Amino acid sequence: xxxxxxxxxxxxxxxxxxxxxxxxxxxxxxxxxxxxxxxxxxxxxxxxxxxxxxxxxxxxxxxxxxxxxxxxxxxxxxxxxxxxxxxxxxxxxxxxxxxxxxxxxxxxxxxxxxxxxxxxxxxxxxxxxxxxxxxxxxxxxxxxxxxxxxxxxxxxxxxxxxxxxxxxxxxxxxxxxxxxxxxxxxxxxxxxxxxxxxxxxxxxxxxxxxxxxxxxxxxxxxxxxxxxxxxxxxxxxxxxxxxxxxxxxxxxxxxxxxxxxxxxxxxxxxxxxxxxxxxxxxxxxxxxxxxxxxxxxxxxxxxxxxxxxxxxxxxxxxxxxxxxxxxxxxxxxxxxxxxxxxxxxxxxxxxxxxxxxxxxxxxxxxxxxxxxxxxxxxxxx
Numbered sequence: 330x331x332x333x334x335x336x337x338x339x340x341x342x343x344x345x346x347x348x349x350x351x352x353x354x355x356x357x358x359x360x361x362x363x364x365x366x367x368x369x370x371x372x373x374x375x376x377x378x379x380x381x382x383x384x385x386x387x388x389x390x391x392x393x394x395x396x397x398x399x400x401x402x403x404x405x406x407x408x409x410x411x412x413x414x415x416x417x418x419x420x421x422x423x424x425x426x427x428x429x430x431x432x433x434x435x436x437x438x439x440x441x442x443x444x445x446x447x448x449x450x451x452x453x454x455x456x457x458x459x460x461x462x463x464x465x466x467x468x469x470x471x472x473x474x475x476x477x478x479x480x481x482x483x484x485x486x487x488x489x490x491x492x493x494x495x496x497x498x499x500x501x502x503x504x505x506x507x508x509x510x511x512x513x514x515x516x517x518x519x520x521x522x523x524x525x526x527x528x529x530x531x532x533x534x535x536x537x538x539x540x541x542x543x544x545x546x547x548x549x550x551x552x553x554x555x556x557x558x559x560x561x562x563x564x565x566x567x568x569x570x571x572x573x574x575x576x577x578x579x580x581x582x583x584x585x586x587x588x589x590x591x592x593x594x595x596x597x598x599x600x601x602x603x604x605x606x607x608x609x610x611x612x613x614x615x616x617x618x619x620x621x622x623x624x625x626x627x628x629x630x631x632x633x634x635x636x637x638x639x640x641x642x643x644x645x646x647x648x649x650x651x652x653x654x655x656x657x658x659x660x661x662x663x664x665x666x667x668x669x670x671x672x673x674x675x676x677x678x679x680x681x682x683x684x685x686x687x688x689x690x691x692x693x694x695x696x697x698x699x700x701x702x703x704x705x706x707x708x709x710x
Contacts, residue, residue: 387415387465388457392438395469400476400620401445408438409455409467420457448474448655449599449616449623474618475656479648482661487693488706491528494674496521497699500545500554500585500629501684504567507531508686508695511545511554518542520554520565525695525704532570536563544585544629546592548606553592555582562609576609584630584639588652593637595630599623601637601650615655617648624648624657631685633694640683647685647696661709663696671702 392408399405407430411417422430422439425446430439451473457465492498496519500511508523518540522532536542541557551573552565558581564574580596587593591612592604603612617624617639626642636658637650645666649659663682667675679699686695688706697704 381462383461383463385415385459385463385465387412387459387463388417388420388455388467390453390455390467390469393453393469393471396450396472398472398474398622399443400474401443402476403443404440405443405471406438406440407453407455409457410437411457411465415457415459415463415465418458418460420455423454423456425451426454443473446473446654447615448618474622475620478620479657479660482649482659482709484661484663484707484709486705487708490525490704490706492697492701492704493530494700494702497680498629498684498697498701499543499699501631501686501695501697502545502547502552503686503688503695504547509545509547509552510684511542513542513557513699515539515541518556520545520552520563520570522570534565534570534572543582544594546585546587546630548587548592551606553585553606555585555594557582578604578609578611583628583642586630586632586637588632588637593630593632593652595627595639597626597628597642599625599627601627601630601639601652601655603652615650615652617650617655617657619648619657619660629683629685631687631694633687638685638694640685642683643678643681645682647682663707666696666698666705667701667703674702675700 388409388411390409392406407422417434419434420432421428424444429441432439449472450470452468452470454468459465496510496512497514498510499513502509508525510521510523512519516538518536519542520534521530524531540559543555543557545552545554547567550567552567553562555562560577560579562576562582563572565572583597584595585592592606594602594604599617600614601617602614605612617627624641628640628642631638637652639648639650641648645662645664647661648657651658682698684697688695693706693708695704695706
């Protein structure tokens with residue numbers, strides 16, 4: 330009995346294997362490939378439900394192109410194509426996940442006004458609805474910039490102060506009548522507390538020779554100072570000037586300022602990073618653009634009237650940035666602040682404008698540069 334049963338099982342197994350081997354020839358290659366394609370293209374979003382939505386690879390965006398550049402309020406054509414195997418009932422067009430248009434079953438393109446919002450990379454998404462509770466989704470990134478140039482500010486000099494020409498200024502803060510300055514250069518980096526009115530150095534903390542000091546800011550009775558390429562920063566007690574702790578970050582460190590309960594840091598690119606002062610973890614970021622494109626080399630920072638002011642490295646330009654969108658809304662040019670006799674003593678490629686400090690009580694701004702012999706108090710409008 331056992332031998333007979335074993336023979337029957339072996340025959341059934343052999344028949345099954347032979348049938349499986351013959352399936353492609355019997356069923357046809359085209360049918361098999363179609364089934365494989367459908368299985369590959371369909372993904373169940375909510376498995377185990379009779380009415381589960383299935384995402385299928387049925388559409389693609391044909392306009393705009395990937396990483397095309399547009400500007401706020403521009404009339405932008407958005408178009409898509411669909412696989413004829415998946416008829417379209419309707420479609421939704423989203424800009425950064427906000428609905429901007431709804432299309433019917435036959436319409437494959439629309440024109441929308443680019444909504445004013447964040448600069449830099451934005452996302453366009455189309456969701457097409459097919460019979461049988463299927464959906465097709467296509468997404469493409471585009472670059473958005475402001476649609477108008479920043480307003481040019483005017484200025485006048487209201488005071489001039491001496492400035493230590495040995496100081497390669499990287500950070501500048503005015504706080505309760507005193508000036509705080511962070512300086513750079515390996516082996517010469519420092520944090521300084523200065524009585525500006527009397528031209529007196531009150532305190533100095535010299536960084537280790539391995540650090541190139543960069544931007545500084547004050548928050549909650551502490552001074553924060555970052556370094557250029559060491560990816561390390563320091564926290565000092567404002568009253569005692571003692572170094573209390575350190576923190577780390579993943580980018581280069583250029584500028585630093587305080588925006589309410591957050592810090593803002595630049596890394597020499599066109600990005601600004603919003604940082605937790607408690608943990609120095611990154612909370613958010615914006616890309617900085619003017620009407621020409623990304624504004625690179627953002628350096629020393631200052632928070633003034635809910636805007637970020639930033640020196641643009643190697644230039645006489647200061648940009649005033651909307652922190653919510655990254656758009657440059659105003660700009661200030663400060664050429665020829667020094668006399669020709671003063672300039673000739675400087676390195677034209679290195680000793681550039683750098684340093685912005687707000688004096689709220691007087692409604693003025695202090696500006697200087699690396700190794701400059703003078704510091705200027707200006708009023709803008």
